[in-house]
Amino acid sequence: GQQVMQIPQYQHVQEGEDFTTYCNSSTTLSNIQWYKQRPGGHPVFLIQLVKSGEVKKQKRLTFQFGEAKKNSSLHITATQTTDVGTYFCAGEGQGAQKLVFGQGTRLTINP
Amino acid sequence: DAGITQSPRHKVTETGTPVTLRCHQTENHRYMYWYRQDPGHGLRLIHYSYGVKDTDKGEVSDGYSVSRSKTEDFLLTLESATSSQTSVYFCAISEAMRTGVTDTQYFGPGTRLTVL
Numbered sequence: 001g002q003q004v005m006q007i008p009q010y011q012h013v014q015e016g017e018d019f020t021t022y023c024n025s026s027t028t029l030s031n032i033q034w035y036k037q038r039p040g041g042h043p044v045f046l047i048q049l050v051k052s053g054e055v056k057k058q059k060r061l062t063f064q065f066g067e068a069k070k071n072s073s074l075h076i077t078a079t080q081t082t083d084v085g086t087y088f089c090a091g092e093g094q095g096a097q098k099l100v101f102g103q104g105t106r107l108t109i110n111p
Numbered sequence: 112d113a114g115i116t117q118s119p120r121h122k123v124t125e126t127g128t129p130v131t132l133r134c135h136q137t138e139n140h141r142y143m144y145w146y147r148q149d150p151g152h153g154l155r156l157i158h159y160s161y162g163v164k165d166t167d168k169g170e171v172s173d174g175y176s177v178s179r180s181k182t183e184d185f186l187l188t189l190e191s192a193t194s195s196q197t198s199v200y201f202c203a204i205s206e207a208m209r210t211g212v213t214d215t216q217y218f219g220p221g222t223r224l225t226v227l
Contacts, residue, residue: 001170009151033215042201042218043154088153092213097161098144098169099213101154 002027002093006102014110019076021105023089030092032065032072033099038085046074046087076107084109114138115219117202123225130189132222134202136182142205143185144216145169145177147198154201160185192226199223 003026013019023032031050035043047056049065049072056063062075072091076083086106090099114137124130134143144159146169156169158177166177174196176188189196202219 006153031213033213035216042221043203043216045215045217048215090154090216097213098156098159099216100156100170101146103151103153 002091002096002100004089004091004100004102006089006105008105009103010106010108012108012110013079015081016078019079019083019107021074021087021089021107023072023074023091023102025070025091025093025100027070027093029069030094030096032069032092033090034063034072034074035088035090035101036085037088037104041085043088079107079109081109081111083107115202115204115217117200117219117222119222120220121223123227124192125227126193127191130192130224130226132187132200132202132224134185134187134219136185136204138204138206138217139182140204140206140217141182142214143179144203144205145175145185145187146201146203147171147196148201148221149198157187157200192224194226197224197226 005024033048034046037043053067054065060077086104088104089102116135118133145157146154155171160166160179178186200222203216205214205216
């Protein structure tokens with residue numbers, strides 16, 4: 001079945017440093033979504049990418065969807081302590097009608 | 112936050128006992144999902160529903176059953192709980208399927224289940 005791999009599993013940075021997490025699917029995706037989960041909380045939707053090569057920005061966060069629609073990345077510029085949490089990508093296969101989540105990247109920040 | 116509640120929020124039970132978790136929504140969304148979250152595995156889909164009495168299996172459905180008799184309620188049942196089912200369970204909802212694309216999912220607060 002469809003698999004979505006996410007790396008790294010953990011990332012610790014100094015406040016102000018950049019952060020990137022990568023997501024790779026074993027199959028072509030119809031779309032990919034990104035979620036953030038704060039410690040002790042529930043996943044919260046960040047963004048959805050649908051088009052090949054799509055790039056979207058939300059303030060310091062930049063999301064990319066690969067040309068082949070099999071990979072994606074989330075980049076955070078100049079991290080802040082509010083960015084702490086686990087970031088999940090979730091991909092939907094062609095006609096799958098359900099999401100497959102990556103394992104998540106847990107981001108911790110040293111202030 | 113979307114109007115999603117889960118009950119109970121915490122439960123400790125013994126191996127072999129039946130357990131039912133409830134997800135309730137006030138958004139009138141068509142799709143409802145049950146996930147389990149375990150360290151190193153992210154969120155894994157157990158079962159989902161695409162309408163009243165319409166359900167389908169996810170990737171880790173063994174040992175679980177679901178029912179949806181009303182739009183607002185989606186129940187997850189562990190017929191005979193095992194220690195491997197100790198996990199955090201999240202319910203999620205989404206409004207609709209746009210053409211070929213699953214809509215945003217909104218998650219409930221989660222239920223922490225411990226099976227001794």
